[in-house]
Amino acid sequence: MRSESGPWLPEPAPTEHVALSIVIPVYNELAVLPLLHDRLTRVLAPLGISYELVLVDDGSRDGSGLYLVELAARYPEIKAARLSRNFGKEAALTAGLDLSVGDAVVVLDADLQDPPELIEHMLAAFHAGSDIVSMKRRSRAGESWHKRLSAHLFYRLLNRLSHIEIPADTGDFRLMSRRAVHAMQQLPERNRYMKGLFAWVGLPTHVIEYDREERAAGNTKWNVLGLFGLAFEGITSFSIAPLRWATGLGLMAALIGFSFGLWIVMGALIHGNEVGGYPSLIAVITFLGGVQLLSIGVVGEYVGKTYFEAKQRPLYVLRDVVQSPRAASATPTLPEDPSHAPAP
Numbered sequence: 001m002r003s004e005s006g007p008w009l010p011e012p013a014p015t016e017h018v019a020l021s022i023v024i025p026v027y028n029e030l031a032v033l034p035l036l037h038d039r040l041t042r043v044l045a046p047l048g049i050s051y052e053l054v055l056v057d058d059g060s061r062d063g064s065g066l067y068l069v070e071l072a073a074r075y076p077e078i079k080a081a082r083l084s085r086n087f088g089k090e091a092a093l094t095a096g097l098d099l100s101v102g103d104a105v106v107v108l109d110a111d112l113q114d115p116p117e118l119i120e121h122m123l124a125a126f127h128a129g130s131d132i133v134s135m136k137r138r139s140r141a142g143e144s145w146h147k148r149l150s151a152h153l154f155y156r157l158l159n160r161l162s163h164i165e166i167p168a169d170t171g172d173f174r175l176m177s178r179r180a181v182h183a184m185q186q187l188p189e190r191n192r193y194m195k196g197l198f199a200w201v202g203l204p205t206h207v208i209e210y211d212r213e214e215r216a217a218g219n220t221k222w223n224v225l226g227l228f229g230l231a232f233e234g235i236t237s238f239s240i241a242p243l244r245w246a247t248g249l250g251l252m253a254a255l256i257g258f259s260f261g262l263w264i265v266m267g268a269l270i271h272g273n274e275v276g277g278y279p280s281l282i283a284v285i286t287f288l289g290g291v292q293l294l295s296i297g298v299v300g301e302y303v304g305k306t307y308f309e310a311k312q313r314p315l316y317v318l319r320d321v322v323q324s325p326r327a328a329s330a331t332p333t334l335p336e337d338p339s340h341a342p343a344p
Helices: 033-047 064-074 089-099 116-127 145-161 178-185 194-201 224-238 241-271 278-311
Strands: 020-026 051-057 078-083 104-107 132-140 170-177 205-212 318-323
Touching: 020 033, 020 064, 020 089, 020 116, 033 051, 033 064, 033 116, 051 064, 051 089, 064 078, 064 318, 078 089, 089 104, 089 178, 089 194, 104 116, 104 178, 116 132, 116 170, 116 205, 132 194, 170 178, 170 194, 178 194, 241 278
Parallel strands: 020 051, 020 104, 051 078, 132 205
Antiparallel strands: 078 318, 104 170, 132 170
């Protein structure tokens, strides 16, 4: 099946009602996947509800994709989707939301830093009427002080710049109603900063604070440059403030240049036309050149985003979706009532 505005999806087939979907993007997480499945099973089984695990392999190179396929063949509650290549976490998360069918959808990282035991509390808030349950990090175990500090400063800077309020210290770990997922699927942009998109939807939200744990196994896939790129993506996706900064910096440079030129003219009129000022001239030229290059770079970032949006390429390409014959995907439908229907 192919929709005009979205990527290819497998042909749906009727199945039993699913109350809860757990969407998990996976990239080179083979070491933690057995722990992930075992822990989720121990957490979800006592809840007594129907659920599915939507595991999306984002072009892993360590065998994670093959392991997910094997799991899906053995356990009917697992839906394993493999992307054709590495499209990035935001695209893999979008694919998982598209493939989910539950009344409530929980987004969870594969590294188990976000404890699945909190899902029961998230469901309680969902049944109380919240379309989105955001999980706010009270503490971040296993992370260096400079990473915690940079994350703290980034969220507050982003909120200062953005025209919408993006919850501080809140990652992708959250619950969404089917209505919220439908709203997310109406956002077609290719440059996706999911934390901002979750906030943009603006449906009734409940916040739960929790303590983030250390990674259960394996190593983080994010480095300093990757985190900086994600932060810059978030700022440029939800604010045009950098463009205004570039304008302000250019205006300041022009004023400085004008003042310096006036000072040179007045000095020549008062003291005569002396030949000098070579160091100051080089300094001014270097400063103005730097301002120009910086401004061009900022403008280029926004132009580049427009370029990619104009191409209208799909967000991701599915290699395959594997699920046990005992279970098949269903077509999620938006409840007629404007409020979401809670899971049984």
